[in-house]
Amino acid sequence: MASPARCVARGRPVRKGSARNDRNFLKRGSPLLPVFRFGESKLGPYQAISDYGVVGNLHTAALISSEGSIDWACFPHFDSPAVFCRLLDIGIGGYFQINLRGPYKVERSYLERTNVLSTTFSNGFGTIRVIDLMPIPAKDERPEEILRKIEGVEGEVDVEIRFKPTPDYARRNADLHPDGEGALIDRPGSLILFSISRTATLRKIPWRIEKGKAEAVIRIARGEILYLLLDYTEEADRPRAEERTPEGMEARIARTVDYWRRWAGKCRYAGPYEKEVVRSALTLKLLTFAPAGGIVAAATTSLPESIGGVRNWDYRFSWLRDAVLTLYALLVLGYREEAAAFFISTFSSSTRTHRFQIMYRIDGGTELPEETLPHLEGYRRSRPVRVGNAAAKQLQLDTYGALLDTLYTFYKRKDHPHAAELPREELRAFLKEVCEFVVAHWREPDHGIWEFRDRRRHFVHSKVMCWLTLDLSIKLAREQALKIETRGWEPVRDEIRETILKEGYDPELGSFVQAFGEKALDASALLFPILGFIDPADPRMVSTVRAIEKHLMSRHFVYRYIMEDGLPDREGTFLPCSFWLVDALSLMGEIEEADARLKHLLSCANDLGLYAEEIDPITEEHLGNFPQAFTHVALISAAVDLEKAKRGQVEKEIGSRAEER
Structure with a gap:
């Protein structure tokens, strides 16, 4: 039905x-x-x-x-x-x-x-x-x-x-x-x-x-x-001709319907907004490339973030930074096998070549040459149309933290039957290489989570993810008895944290900023309590949320940032950030406000429950590639954490996570 x-x-x-x-x-x-x-x-x-x-x-x-x-x-x-x-x-x-x-x-x-x-x-x-x-x-x-x-x-x-x-x-x-x-x-x-x-x-x-x-x-x-x-x-x-019959067609339909319903039936979430959560999970599964286990960011290329503008990118690849949120979403819904396959694919794609990129082809390949297709006018004349993605070669230090958070979460699932599939020697070599890289390069500027194409900066989110890389690597090495010398990593981890709190938080603005030495705000700071970097009740985090609500919001939606970024046109509000705000409010205990914001965001899906990456805050027209996995991951996280907050479980979980780290 x-x-x-x-x-x-x-x-x-x-x-x-x-x-x-x-x-x-x-x-x-x-x-x-x-x-x-x-x-x-x-x-x-x-x-x-x-x-x-x-x-x-x-x-x-x-x-x-x-x-x-x-x-x-x-x-x-x-x-x-x-x-x-x-x-x-x-x-x-x-x-x-x-x-x-x-x-x-x-x-x-x-x-x-x-x-x-x-x-x-x-x-x-x-x-x-x-x-x-x-x-x-x-x-x-x-x-x-x-x-x-x-x-x-x-x-x-x-x-x-x-x-x-x-x-x-x-x-x-x-x-x-x-x-x-x-x-x-x-x-x-x-x-x-x-x-x-x-x-x-x-x-x-x-x-x-x-x-x-x-x-x-x-x-x-x-x-x-x-x-x-x-x-x-x-x-x-x-x-064959004998298969091209009405009976053969009905068999295809029945088999496909049965496959999706059996998969959806494994979802363990039974809280508020279950229909929207299950639809988002089905969308993530649809965007999965079964042979390798990776998930494409979206099914399309070059749908514009600004109509008539140049912010048109190819999203038909797998971003490592999305791994932690995707894995979390799948795990909390009960999809352990999908989470395992996704992580094993991500891990092997990185370690097989010993080259760390922010994204990979869906088959794990590393070459994504970007070209334009000038013979196509673009959606509503939004040129250029791009295939491939040059951002794959950027330095984005946050990638390592996302990968380690994914890896740590994977191993913390003690009942995971797939944890033993990763060879210990490969894991040991991987941790050493990643941590040595972070220790050597964390002070460098990078292109950041938003893949700026103009110049590198000292992005605060990237520094937080460098801290996360070392923090979780130290814990993982100890818990898995990997016999890795981590004493050299510990003082660097502590130095990164002290530097972030000193240079990444602006007392005059009452907020974490986008980059050291700058005044611009960035909605990626909403992730800091989720990552365990800071308690959601910390006054610095509370004031950061208030500053984002004041300066980065338009009606019900959140911009990633509002500043010059080297591109001529302005993008729409970013739907994942809008869901991150719901998460932050839930963690802060502002349940009614979080629920009201989530209800409005859910009303902005299309009639099939699907989302693009961005939305025009005035017309609520969807913008960017479609359907967008990142948005659906953020929806699941926001709905699940809000449901836990209503039951009084979030504070306990955040506290235990902070204690672990």
């Missing part, structure tokens, strides 16, 4: 070939009534970022608009070149769209506790339901399919299907040809679109093919079903 979702009205625009949102209807608080509008909205031809849902198969993902259009998909992996990229260029980008002919209204949701999307299209003639998924493969199968099931629910309606693959980020047009049995084949590539149905007239779709685009209009009556199976494997690996 599908969970409830908002009803979204659609109408056919003046521009041929697509329907657009009714923006007045979508305003928060508007009645859920079918309203039809014609013409394009203030967004122009582009859909809002929050208009998209996502499906995936633990190897890659696809973004699907409420108009039934797959506007972004990369094959075969998250960081592979996009085959559908209308998200980044409405003119030349490819898509795969299914909806009703003429005006219609839409209602959509995920099937309960799954990542299978259900979209219902209705007009005066009838209703269809489209089920979208990327099938979880059976054993020994390759996960390289998108399945779209079109089912007649009421009446009889005309359904428009538009299929325009544009491989390699639209640097090549597909050469589509029918195979005589209703399938479409891209001959130069490996794409094939099968049509499968028990209804003879639906098995052979009357495609009109022109310039790499195929279009068709089919009539579907109540009870009729058409399956469209997009396969992107090589010909030898494609499903």
